[in-house]
Amino acid sequence: MEAKSFCGLDFGTSNSTVAIEGASGVELVPIEGDNRTIPSSIFFDFSDGSALFGREALRAYVEGTEGRLMRSLKSVLGSALMDETTRIKTKRFTFKDIIGLIVGRLKEAADTAVGADVTQVVMGRPVHFVDDDPAADRLAQDALEEIARAQGFRDVAFQYEPIAAALAYEQTVREEQYALIADIGGGTSDFSVVRVSPEGRKRAERAGDVLASKGVHIGGTDVDRLFSMKAVMPSLGQGSEMRVPFGDKILPVANAFFVDLATWHRINLLYTPKVARELREMERHSLSPMKIARLAEVIESRRGHSIALAVENAKIALSAQESALIDLTEIEPDFLIAATDKLLHEAIVDQLGALSRTLRETLKASGLPGQRIDAVFLTGGSTAIPAVRAAVTAQTPAAKIVEGDLFGAVGLGLGLDARRKFG
Template sequence: MSLACGLDFGTSNSTMGIATQVGGPRLLALETGKPTIPSVLFFGFEDDAIHFGRAGVAEYVSGADGRLMRSLKSVLGTSLIGDSTRVKARRYAFTEILGIFIAELKRRAETELGAPVDDVVLGRPVHFVDDDPLADMQAQGQLEDAVRAQGFRHIAFQFEPIAAALDYERQVNDEQLALIVDLGGGTSDFSLVRVSPDRARKPDRADDILATAGVHVGGTDFDRLLSMAKVMPQLGLGSPTRDGKRYLPVAPYYDLATWHRINRLYHAKPLRDLLETRNEAERPDLVAQFIALVEERQGHRLAGAVEEAKIALSDMAHYRFQFASRGASIDIAMTTEELARALDASVERIAATIGETLRRAGVGADAVDSLILTGGSTLVPAIVARLRLMFPAAAMVRTDVLGSVGLGLAMEAARRFGPPRP
């Protein structure tokens, strides 16, 4: 028996889904029972193994010697796709690295399903590359080649905003204008799409997408902003030197608050600079806690705690942030209002980009019938409040925020390829 799946190969996370005639679409458990897997590979130098997803992140965070590869999708359509990178004594082409990750997804899906997965519908952004149709076409071809090389026989594509809307589209009885609000880890993308029962049956939905726009603001930026506003001051950010002539340098705090920059602090020179900062600080006790976190390599654990606080503040007005290591202890109150203030500039950038999406389509906010929300950051109260202010008459549709694209692609796979084949 051969199965058809939907594959949402995301910049930050990936999912795979399957839809059968009974039970509707569902996402597969790709890692430790979870339907999402971070789009990450870690080449371990100590064990000569490749670790995927959360396991790869855990190796990296633990300080294991190796090479972390993430945001793999971002090389599609760029000059980097033809390059290679060295991992110990071997060079890997970026296309090969893409293939290794996709092959692992296919293997895990087939293990769970107990059958080969030969057919797949892949999600794709409306534009892999902005304002360059040739590069965009090449990007899709590069992804298709990488997927076909892993043994998929039949491959189709669907736009990610259409996939996010497919489940909702089953509920509508007439034509509607929907704004897909997709807030990811690193970017926020917006698509204005026409949905209807008749349009749902069309094999090509390109004409249903009236306009798109995006901005490089996402959930990891929200984490950093919350950390800089509330956590880093507990470690000395914003405090003066003893002579009162200047404030402590911001750069190391920015590094500690930014996930992919934390490892920069784990070297001799940054530590020497921090020791000098402590000697000059009016509050050397706070900087000493910063130094302890760096020496104990607790930066990523701290970043994870801040992310947990952001998520908690999506459900509660007050949160007690507590973090402790051998040499540092932070215990502070956080509120939804403080989170909103920290994110204010980013929320306004998102609102401006939504406005640009409407302008490109030539429609006003009052013409939008529904907002289809996908991505974990759409749960942030400041985002929800801004959207309600912009679209007071639109219905707000909460999808599976982490899996709606994968579910929609699974539905598309069932429609295109039919029931499982013997």
Template sequence: MSDPVSSPARPGAAPESRPDVRADWCAIDFGTSNSALALADAQAADGVRLVPLEGADVTLPSAVFYDIEDLPRGAQAPRRLYGRAALAAYREGREGRLMRSIKSILGSALAGQATDIGAGHAVRGQDVVGHLLGRLLEQARVAAPDRPLPQHAVLGRPVHFVDDDPQRDAQAQAELEAAARAAGLREVAFQFEPIAAALDHEAGLQAEERVLVADIGGGTSDFSIVRVGPQRRARLDRADDILASHGVHVAGTDFDRHIDLALLLPACGYRTRGPSGREVPSRIYFDLATWHLVHAAQQPSRVAEIARMKGDYADARHHARLLHVLREQLGHALLARAEGAKIALSDALEAVDAVAATAAAELAVDDIERGLRLPLDAPLALAALQPDLRRIADALEETLRRAGLRADQVDTLYFTGGSTGLRPLTAAIAARCPQARVVHGDRLASVARGLGLQARRLYGA
């Protein structure tokens, strides 16, 4: 069993004291898009430091590439590449399998299913999680070679791995804990990610306040309302300071999906009609636009099925482009293009005249067809995102309701998570708490730092 701190019913509760534990701990922010690791550091003012995971970067894209190119006959397992190296190997066209958005499989049937990675090898979804966690722990050894490998860890978790399904949510946490133990950890505790961000925010405060943390990453949008301040930060048991938590399983990868469907995949026939006047089947496009389903969409049986559907397309170019994407396994590349379009859209909206800034913008999609250029249609993209933006903002309202607070009783609205770089999203959230002070934390590192503070209080001296 995990520590009581891991219980979603009472997050922040203090476990039994461990006076024998000093520095053999770590904190892991295992994210849908990026991950980070914190260790004890006696030289740091707060006793915590983030570990460089790839060069000087303290974040690692949550991606694993199983490289089977030139794999010696009889090899026990393919070589594994992680983070940016994994993405680079995929872009270079090396033979193998890219696994990304791994956190999204927790709590689903995919966690226990084996995926073919080529050359007679397969890997279970939960084992992919363990491989990535193991890589993070290896970097802990690199960063602190004079210390033993961490045996105790606080891991972040979303408020809900799975919406409206407590059984699958508990299953997802159990799967993450099992993967962490398989990676070498002896004891695992959990903390809600938005509460970890609140702890990081609290470190610099001089007065008490109610902070509403909006932690919006790649897979989930989570909110917590927490009492923080200098008189509270030394307390190990913070359960009474957590006024409410709520979240929805909608975030950055969903935005990528909507932009892929709205701006890119119509060039491959999505939402077009065939000679009979009926719309072409949509399922293949939905799978291609979902990070953790791309592999299934590109299986030979699916490709053969689509190849037989040429007569369903009024424009033969659409069918040819779709087949090219499937046969060349370009689904992840298109989603990366969609992610880039999302960032370009957000940057353009910072301009005084957002419409003019995006009117002439284009997306280069040579992946689909050499020389193909598609417009970066800002109104179309924003319209595609609106239902999710409203659902996320509504989750904030539900968090206030659970805390028994009005919006004007929130002192600070604290943003963290990679997707808070999307300006329309943060604007929609801030509009629900117009009187609150808006603070933007480190989008990719504040949760890891907060988890590190929790781990230091839990396992440190």
């Protein structure tokens, strides 16, 4: 039998997956060893110029290999950074080029699993790449399609990520249900109300079963940024003051450095001689010079991602316990910051409110009250955060809470949609 040349590809902000038609149906393929998910990370090794991906990329960075780590690049789609260039040793790359390397790595996994050149793909996309800007949203999808074609895909289709998750969930139901699909990943939070049923699995056209879809640009990377700003950045001088040169006027230090340092896809923008000079000048005039010196040393030693990883690890720990340590001993001996679930909640309270509003709008658009929802299907790593989960489930009191594969449900659903479109 001729191998199927289609796949579903979920290029996520934090993690990515690929699904194909296997011997027993649609399945996720191994991408990194036996792992069927891969962190959406790339590390450029300066010793030989090679690119490492996923866990291997993170390991090289943590072990201190000289090079450059980049992560959460999906957040760049639709932004002004998309076509900007960044220097990797002696070469310059656009962010589009770098995303292309990751998508190419995912295509290789599909080709290997199928044993043929996979040319047809359904790619996942959030309901909104960019909030309240249809033109930028369209540019983001066009850029992702251009990237996919450059990597060898000839037929490129898109599906909303929460709809893909609904298709995956539908494989498990035994009766018709109204399901709220909550896909809260690294970059966006997307909600859909979908009618799912055993009979629906057989239908090719499903537009009538999708009652509403809405999204907001809030995800795990936003949680990381806000948590870092709340818990870590004050120890690096955020919120401190400095004297204006040649005068006695006191001003707060510029916040932009701290925002960039707390934002995954912007950290590398700080690693320039100009920023280093500005920080040392700030140190000279600071009223908290030891903190600003610490900030300058973090930038000069390129340890920004060490902070980001430590914050992310503490966030994950707080999904299961009330307190955790943000371990920054790579930065400085005995540099440990105590954090609690209460502190994390305080950091993201505005975002929790935005999630609740978006969910209310989704239910209103569906024409169904929250009491009519039979099941809430949770996918995306950020649904593991208790405060996020509570915000998502509060408006559907009668619903059964179903936890899907947090990182694989969307990819599996994209594979099912690819079979419908190309199989």
